Amino acid sequence: MWQTNLKVLSVVLVTVALYTGVANWIPQVESAPPEELSFTGDVSAEELVAAGEELFLGAGGCAACHGSGTRAPNLRTSEDDLGTIGERCDDRVSGEDCKTYLHESLVNPTAYVVEGYGAIMPDASRTLSPAQIWSLVAYLQSLGGEVTVTGADIQAEPGAGGAEAGEAAAASPLIAGGSTDPMEILEAGTCLACHALDGQGGPIGPPLDGIGARRDAAHIRRSILDPSADTTEGYENVAGTMPPNFGQQMSAAQLEAVVRFLAEEEGG
Amino acid sequence: MRMLTRIAAGLALSALGLLALAEPGAAQEAAASASRDYGEFPYVGARVAVWVAAQVHLMFAAFVLGVPMFAVVVEAVGIFTDDERYDRLAKEFTRLLLIAYSATAMWGAVLVFFLTTLYPTFWTHLSEIFEVSMWIYVGLFFVESFTLYLYYYGWDRWKAGRAKWGHWGLGLLLNVWGTAVMFIADSWLSYMMSPPASVTPTTPASEIDLFVALTNATWMPINIHRLIANVVFGGAVVGGYAAYRFLAAKTEEERAHYDWMGYVGNFIAIGALIILPFAGYWLGREIYEFNQQMGITMMGGFMSWLWIVQAFLIGVLFLAGNYYLWTGMDRIPGAERFRPYIKWMLLVLVLGVIVWATPRTMIADRAELAAMGGTHHPFLGVLGVMSAKNTAVNLMILTTFLSFMMYRRANKRPTVAWARTGTIVQGALLGIAALVVLFYGVYGYFVEAIVRIGFSVYQVIAVLAALVVVLALDIAMMRGAESRGAIQWGRMPERSQYALFILVVTFTWLMGLMGFARSGIRQHWHIFEVMRDTSAHAATPALGEAAQVITACVLIFLGLIAFIFWLGGLVEKPALVPEKAETSRPPSGALSPEPGG
Secondary structure (H helix, E strand, O other): OOHHHHHHHHHHHHHHHHHHHHHHHOOOEOOOOOOOOOOOOOOHHHHHHHHHHHHHHHOOOHHHHHOOOOOOOOOOOOOOOOHHHHHHHHOOOOOHHHHHHHHHHOOOOOOOOOOOOOOOOOHHHHHOOOOHHHHHHHHHHHHOOOOOOHHHHHOOOOOOOOOOOOHHOOOOOHHHHHHHOOOHHHHHHOHHHOOOOEEEEEOOOOOOOOOOHHHHHHHHHHHHHHHOOOOOOOOHHHOOOOOOOHHOOOOHHHHHHHHHHHHHOOOO | OOOHHHHHHHHHHHHHHHHHHHHHHHHHHHHHOOOOOOOOOOOOOOHHHHHHHHHHHHHHHHHHHHHHHHHHHHHHHHHHHHHHHHEEEEEHHHHHHHHHHHHHHHHHHHHHHHHHHHHHHHHHHHHHHHHHHHHHHHHHHHHHHHHHHHHHHOOOOOHHHHHHHHHHHHHHHHHHHHHHEEEEEEEEHHHHHHOOOOOOOOOHHHHHHHHHHHHHOOHHHHHHHHHHHHHHHHHHHHHHHHHHHHHHHOOOHHHHHHHHHHHHHHHHHHHHHHHHHHHHHHHHHHHHHHHHHHHHHHOOOOOOOHHHHHHHHHHHHHHHHHHHHHHHHHHOOOOHHHHHHHHHHHHHHHHHHHHHHOOOOOOOHHHHHHHHHOOOOOOHHHHHHHHHHHHHHHHHHOOOOOOOHHHHHOOOEEEOHHHHHHHHHHHHHHHHHHHHHHHHHHHHHOOHHHHHHHHHHHHHHHHHHHHHHHHHHHHHHHHHHEEOOOOOOOOHHHHHHHHHHHHHHHHHHHHHHHHHHHOOOOEEEEEEEEEEEOOOOOOOOOOHHHHHHHHHHHHHHHHHHHHHHHHHHHHHOOOOOHHHHHHHHOOOOOOOOOOOO
């Protein structure tokens, strides 16, 4: 009888161990709550953008829809050739500037539903604080536009304010520790593992030498944020190789620094 | 010594649990006067403590609610067929419930105490809205318990004539009370998931209407999903119990009895499992309709990989369930004519599992991405989409149904004049259903996502229609069928019983996983978008950590239920099939694959 008991026990333990093992073997993703933000009136645009970016890509849950391009408009890449959200937001609603439009779209999402998409977006004010919403607006503006959100916008909200910049902004895990030196970013981001520049780098992807002569800034920005959008002739066999998340690992300032640097890299 | 003190204190608290349930007002006052939002639990933290208490309570609750549902059906079969073995089987099912009821109540009390001490503010909010339903719940629980005692202990006293029908009525009442208790408890947890739109973070709990809170968006889908899942779970646990008793049997009679009991348990579990996904679809749709973001979090957000694990588990269930049936055909004369088909059915099941468990988006390093040519594998990426997965699962359901049909018909020879035509029609219906499933599966690749989603409805309708019509035809066709020989109950290889153990472990683990999914999609909200979890344990853990908690819950539940069954065995030995001649004579009736009469 003990033999039977042992066999039964073994079957039970092996089965649960197998399931536990499988669950631990697959990619592990934790869902952390968004960190509370508190900004002073003189908070910088960079701080707001960094905090907004972290929310957009993380606990805010925005990227689940605004990145796939099927459920909701892409915000970080060009939609219908109108540019990224920062480029197109000023023209969305007549008489409404970008900041107002974006804020309205977050707290009253059914006000302006983009044609071709369903009204599925939840009211951000149900889950996010005013500081978090304004930092999202700042981040979205930074995607191709000018950041006009200031600490005053946050201070004007009832119950808002605070002394220090949010921990989220401070703890943002950016490439090269948030440095805006383009070469530091290219090296830390391992871009040169595939792209050649100035005698460094590999031959897997198109060379960056003279890239500014061949591509304009908008094209370079798009290629970083959405690498599969265009494929350079002769590199079709490695299409899709470039990780699509470099844009998520850089602040807007870092991205713009790299774009500017590469656009000016005309070779010779 | 410290540990012993802790255990003693825990037992004392558990024993007092019902008193606390009876006085939610007192608990509420205690919570309201608390000067803190959260308590802390040693070693594992508050979140895991409540998680384990709730999950183990739910496992026991599912068992004690599921078993009466089929016990009363089996008793009715016994009454209608006048076959006393069904009556004894129903009584044995009910015997398993008695001590499990106490465990359910104890774990419920542990949960209530944990909630009041570890999450006092949240509990105050919940009890302020639901206090009346909590009082009704306690009342129903008492009524349910005493109905169970009457049902079980009155079994032999009210055994014949009108009294028997009265006794059966008690079984029916037991189910009514149990279902009402579950519906009430479901309203609390579904309110946490999908509070009414009128409730905001600033709405005072005292102003929230009980009926509006109770009839929230996911309440009824969860009720129905749980009703079916309880039957599945109860059947699987009974199957596991019977498997153990089969392996431990000392006589042929015992082995025959528990072989039959295991077959019935597996029949109930797999039969109900086949319809469970349809209830799951409804629940999923209601979640999307309530809040798209919640739906996206569930299926496409941080929980998306959970469904790959779920697919793996359900694959094991289908394979183990079918294996048990195929092995069981060895003891049925006439079943050998179906043997050549088994390898093809196994192939369909294995392919189905592989497709269902294929992830869409691969997490890969740069070299792997280069080798694949993108984030989606050129071949596997195509199989990872819902068109392929829905097709796979529907074909697996049809295959499992076919296994049941083969098992059911194995030792029968129909005598009706239209038997051949009927069989051809049955085959054609199953074939057409498979073609419809395949057609929409392939067509789904050529249309937009919004159109493709609707195709799953056509696939489900085709499969359900085929299942109902084919079974109805079969019942009609097998009336008065000749027997090819009696089922040799008890002549089952031992390895088949281990399939039943795998089934019960897998069902229990799957229940824990789905509990995590349902609760986890609220993310950092006690009550979605109404009351935020601001505790140190607000983050929803990754699947690996969740799996460890689930495994702990499964082992606690299985350990306790084994102990409870052992205790039950000490008290009373079930009356088995008395005559030796009956061991090879199969029971008659709806649950048997044998011709009636």
